[in-house]
Amino acid sequence: MTYLDHAATTPMLPEAVEAFTAALGEVGNPSSLHASGRRARRVVEEARERIAAALGARPSEIVFTAGGTEADNLAIKGLFWARRGADPRRTRILAGAAEHHAVLDAAHWLAVHERAEVTLLDVDAVGRVRPETLAAALADQADQAALVTVMWANNEVGTVQPIAELAAVAAEHGVPFHTDAVQAVGQLPVDFAASGVDALTVTGHKLGGPLGVGALLLGRDLRLTPLLHGGGQERDVRSGTLDAPGIVAFAVAVEAAVKSRSERTAALAELRDDLIRRVVELVPDAVLNGDPVDRLPGNAHFSFPGCEGDALLMLLDARGIECSTGSACSAGVAQPSHVLLAMGADEERARGSLRFSLGHTSTAADVDELIGALGPVVERARRAGEGWRS
Amino acid sequence: MTVSARMRVLAAMSGGVDSAVAAARAVAAGHDVTGVHLALARDPASHRTGARGCCTKEDARDARRAADVLGIPFYVWDLAERFHDDVIDDFVAEYAAGRTPNPCLRCNEKIKFTAVLDRALALGFDAVVTGHHARLSVADGVPTLRRSVDEAKDQSYVLAVLTREQLAHSMFPLGDSTKTQVRAEAAARGLAVAEKPDSHDICFIADGDTAGFLRRELGSRPGSVVDSVTGDVLGEHDGAYAYTVGQRRGLRLGRPAADGRPRYVLDIQPVSGTVTVGPAEALDADLVDAGRPVWTDGVARDGELRCAVQVRAHGGRVPAVVTATPDGVVARLETPVRGVAAGQALVLYDGDRVLGSATITATRPVPAAGPLAEVTA
Known part of the structure; x- marks a missing residue:
C-alpha cells in the first residue's frame, strides 16, 4: 500500500x-x-x-x-x-x-x-x-x-x-x-x-x-x-x-514533530520535488496548483486536464495508491474544490484535481509506485472523460 | 449463475437488499467487484425517515456497510445533476404533455445503463451488476432477457428499454431467485439490509404525493373535467397533470354522472387542460401505437409477429399481433386492456423472454364504444 x-x-x-x-x-x-x-x-x-x-x-x-x-x-x-x-x-x-x-x-x-x-x-x-x-x-x-x-x-x-x-x-x-x-x-x-x-x-x-x-x-x-x-x-x-x-x-x-522538523521536512521537500518533477514529466499537461516554492513540504497538488479527480482516485486506489481529491463531504460525494475555484480555476480544473501528500513515513519507493501507476491511470480517466455528469 | 471468466464489475448499490445480494453474488462468483452508490438527490443532506427511496444518506450508509461486509471497495458517484435533467425534468415534462412517464424505466435507460455503464466501461470495467429481478444471459454478445422467477417482483418491464449493447454489459444475478430467497441470503451473509423494507415510491418524491410535486413544479393550470358521453362539464381542476388515464379516485367531480356510474379518466388534453372522463368500458383499447422501438437482441423486426404485450409496470400480459416497422409498432390486442396510458412502455414478450419495447404514443379503443372512437391520446 x-x-x-x-x-x-x-x-x-x-x-x-x-x-x-x-x-x-x-x-x-x-x-x-x-x-x-x-x-x-x-x-x-x-x-x-x-x-x-x-x-x-x-x-x-x-x-x-x-x-x-x-x-x-x-x-x-x-x-x-x-x-x-x-x-x-x-x-x-x-x-x-x-x-x-x-x-x-x-x-x-x-x-x-x-x-x-x-x-x-x-x-x-x-x-x-x-x-x-x-x-x-x-x-x-x-x-x-x-x-x-x-x-x-x-x-x-x-x-x-x-x-x-x-x-x-x-x-x-x-x-x-x-x-x-x-x-x-x-x-x-x-x-x-x-x-x-x-x-x-x-x-x-x-x-x-x-x-x-x-x-x-x-x-x-x-x-x-x-x-x-x-x-x-x-x-x-x-x-x-x-x-x-x-x-x-x-x-x-x-x-x-517540532524537534525533527527542519531535518525531516528538508528530506520531505526533496522527495516531493522529485514527485512533482516526475509527474509533470509523465503527464506534461498536468498543472501544479498552489505556490511552486512557498508550499507545505509534503504537498503536491495537480489538475489533470480532461480527467475527473474521483476517477483518478478510484483507479489509483485499485492499484493500492491512496490519495485525495481535496476535500470530501461526509457523504463522499466529490464537489469541485472551493479552493481551486477561489484561485480562479474553472470547474473543469477544479474537478480534475488530485492531492498527493507525503509525510514522515514516506519513502522514495512510494513515489516510484505512484509514477509507475499514474500513466495508464490518467489515460484511462481521460477516456472516461469529464462530461459524464451532464 | 455460472461464470466463464473473472470480470471486473461495477455493482450499483442503492442501499437496499437486492443490490447488496446482487453484489454479493458477483463476489461469490469470483468477479473483481467495486461498489458504487449513485447520489441522485441534489441535497444528499435530506435524512428522511419512514418513507423509502434511493437517495438518502441513510441509504448511502447502508450501501457502504454492505460493501464493507463484502470486502469490496466502495465509492459514491454524484449523478444528481444528470438525474435531475434526464429523469426528473423528463418526468415533469411528460406529465405536462398529458402522458404518464415511468421514471424508474427512464433512470435505467439514461442513468444506470448509460451514464454509469459508459463511465464504468471507460474506466476498465467489463459490466455493471444491479439487483434487478430479471434473468439475463449473454451468448456471443447477444443478450437474452427473461422475466424473474418471482413473478410478483419481476422487473423485466423496466429493463426492456435497454439496448443489446447495454444488456451485453449488464449482470442481473437475482433473476433466478424469489425475493424471499434474496432476503434469506442477505441474512445468511450478514447483510444488515436483509429486513429493509422494499422501496415503492418514486425516489425523488419523498412524501409519495405525486400530484403535489407536480403542482409545485408546474403551477396551477386550470381546466375542465368533461363527460365523454354527454359532453357536460362535470367539474374544474387546477392541473391536468394530477390525472392519469384510467384513474377513478380523486376526480373531484362537481356532480355525479347522469347514469350514476363511476367515471374514469379517458383522456388528457395538455394544451386546453381538458380532462375527459367516462365509463369504464370506454377505457378499453385493443390497438396500441408505440414509437422508439428497442429490440433486445439488436435485430429490428419488420412485419407481423405474434407475442404477448405488457402495457404498464404492474400489469398482466395479453396476447397480441404486433406489426413492426423501423419507426414503431402497432399492437392489436386479443383482449382489450383497460386504461393504457401514453408515455408508458409497451413491452413485447415471447413467453417469458423479452423481445423488445416501445413507448406508447396512442391507443385506439374498441370501435363499438361509439363517440369514444375519436378519443386518442
Missing part, C-alpha cells in the same frame, strides 16, 4: 502511541481533587507546558479541544460573540476565500443565524491572501470587524500564507487574528508569540498524534465566549473532562 494522504491524517509516531497506551491504563479525572485526580492533572499540565514550549506560547494560552474543527469553531464563534458583545457594531468576519470548511461554514452559520456579515478575502492564483487585500478590506471596515481568520497553510494546494504580515495588518487595526495552522505545525516553523497571531488552531492527528485531540492557542488578554458549558475547564472557555491520554500523546507528537 502506498499512502500519499498524510494531509488527511498521518500515522501516529511510535513515541506518541507509547505515551497514549501507557496513559490509557491510568485512572483519574484531571479535575478531581484527590491523589489520582492530581496525578492526571499533573500529566495534562506537563503536556500543556511541552506544547507551549514547542510552539512559542505560554502554557496558559493552550486551550485543549477535541480537534481542529472544534478549535476553529471556538475561535470563530467565540470571538465573534465576545467582540460583538463588547461593541454591537462589530458584526463582520473577514475570512480567506480558500479556508477549510471548519472556518467557512462556521462563519456562514453565523451569517445565517447571528446576522454576521462575512467578507471573503480574495486569494491570488496560487491561493494566497495578500496583505494588501486584508489592508484594503480593513481600511473601511475596521470598526465593524469582529475578527480576521486566514489559515497558515492551505490544506488542499499547500500554499503558505504570509501570516506574520497579515497578523500585523490586523493588529494595526486592533482586530483579533485567528489562523488555522493544522497543516503547518510540524511542517513549517510555527511560533505563536513571534507570529503576532491572537488565536491558532492545531490538531494532533496531522502531526503524528492521536485523532480527536487538538488545541486553540489563545492570547491571554483575548475574551472569548464559550461554546461548551459545564465544568469550567480550560479557563472557562472549553468545559469538558480533559482527555488526559490524548493530550499526553498530542504533546509528545507536537514536541517530536
Whole structure:
C-alpha cells in the first residue's frame, strides 16, 4: 500500500502511541481533587507546558479541544460573540476565500443565524491572501470587524500564507487574528508569540498524534465566549473532562514533530520535488496548483486536464495508491474544490484535481509506485472523460 | 449463475437488499467487484425517515456497510445533476404533455445503463451488476432477457428499454431467485439490509404525493373535467397533470354522472387542460401505437409477429399481433386492456423472454364504444 494522504491524517509516531497506551491504563479525572485526580492533572499540565514550549506560547494560552474543527469553531464563534458583545457594531468576519470548511461554514452559520456579515478575502492564483487585500478590506471596515481568520497553510494546494504580515495588518487595526495552522505545525516553523497571531488552531492527528485531540492557542488578554458549558475547564472557555491520554500523546507528537522538523521536512521537500518533477514529466499537461516554492513540504497538488479527480482516485486506489481529491463531504460525494475555484480555476480544473501528500513515513519507493501507476491511470480517466455528469 | 471468466464489475448499490445480494453474488462468483452508490438527490443532506427511496444518506450508509461486509471497495458517484435533467425534468415534462412517464424505466435507460455503464466501461470495467429481478444471459454478445422467477417482483418491464449493447454489459444475478430467497441470503451473509423494507415510491418524491410535486413544479393550470358521453362539464381542476388515464379516485367531480356510474379518466388534453372522463368500458383499447422501438437482441423486426404485450409496470400480459416497422409498432390486442396510458412502455414478450419495447404514443379503443372512437391520446 502506498499512502500519499498524510494531509488527511498521518500515522501516529511510535513515541506518541507509547505515551497514549501507557496513559490509557491510568485512572483519574484531571479535575478531581484527590491523589489520582492530581496525578492526571499533573500529566495534562506537563503536556500543556511541552506544547507551549514547542510552539512559542505560554502554557496558559493552550486551550485543549477535541480537534481542529472544534478549535476553529471556538475561535470563530467565540470571538465573534465576545467582540460583538463588547461593541454591537462589530458584526463582520473577514475570512480567506480558500479556508477549510471548519472556518467557512462556521462563519456562514453565523451569517445565517447571528446576522454576521462575512467578507471573503480574495486569494491570488496560487491561493494566497495578500496583505494588501486584508489592508484594503480593513481600511473601511475596521470598526465593524469582529475578527480576521486566514489559515497558515492551505490544506488542499499547500500554499503558505504570509501570516506574520497579515497578523500585523490586523493588529494595526486592533482586530483579533485567528489562523488555522493544522497543516503547518510540524511542517513549517510555527511560533505563536513571534507570529503576532491572537488565536491558532492545531490538531494532533496531522502531526503524528492521536485523532480527536487538538488545541486553540489563545492570547491571554483575548475574551472569548464559550461554546461548551459545564465544568469550567480550560479557563472557562472549553468545559469538558480533559482527555488526559490524548493530550499526553498530542504533546509528545507536537514536541517530536517540532524537534525533527527542519531535518525531516528538508528530506520531505526533496522527495516531493522529485514527485512533482516526475509527474509533470509523465503527464506534461498536468498543472501544479498552489505556490511552486512557498508550499507545505509534503504537498503536491495537480489538475489533470480532461480527467475527473474521483476517477483518478478510484483507479489509483485499485492499484493500492491512496490519495485525495481535496476535500470530501461526509457523504463522499466529490464537489469541485472551493479552493481551486477561489484561485480562479474553472470547474473543469477544479474537478480534475488530485492531492498527493507525503509525510514522515514516506519513502522514495512510494513515489516510484505512484509514477509507475499514474500513466495508464490518467489515460484511462481521460477516456472516461469529464462530461459524464451532464 | 455460472461464470466463464473473472470480470471486473461495477455493482450499483442503492442501499437496499437486492443490490447488496446482487453484489454479493458477483463476489461469490469470483468477479473483481467495486461498489458504487449513485447520489441522485441534489441535497444528499435530506435524512428522511419512514418513507423509502434511493437517495438518502441513510441509504448511502447502508450501501457502504454492505460493501464493507463484502470486502469490496466502495465509492459514491454524484449523478444528481444528470438525474435531475434526464429523469426528473423528463418526468415533469411528460406529465405536462398529458402522458404518464415511468421514471424508474427512464433512470435505467439514461442513468444506470448509460451514464454509469459508459463511465464504468471507460474506466476498465467489463459490466455493471444491479439487483434487478430479471434473468439475463449473454451468448456471443447477444443478450437474452427473461422475466424473474418471482413473478410478483419481476422487473423485466423496466429493463426492456435497454439496448443489446447495454444488456451485453449488464449482470442481473437475482433473476433466478424469489425475493424471499434474496432476503434469506442477505441474512445468511450478514447483510444488515436483509429486513429493509422494499422501496415503492418514486425516489425523488419523498412524501409519495405525486400530484403535489407536480403542482409545485408546474403551477396551477386550470381546466375542465368533461363527460365523454354527454359532453357536460362535470367539474374544474387546477392541473391536468394530477390525472392519469384510467384513474377513478380523486376526480373531484362537481356532480355525479347522469347514469350514476363511476367515471374514469379517458383522456388528457395538455394544451386546453381538458380532462375527459367516462365509463369504464370506454377505457378499453385493443390497438396500441408505440414509437422508439428497442429490440433486445439488436435485430429490428419488420412485419407481423405474434407475442404477448405488457402495457404498464404492474400489469398482466395479453396476447397480441404486433406489426413492426423501423419507426414503431402497432399492437392489436386479443383482449382489450383497460386504461393504457401514453408515455408508458409497451413491452413485447415471447413467453417469458423479452423481445423488445416501445413507448406508447396512442391507443385506439374498441370501435363499438361509439363517440369514444375519436378519443386518442
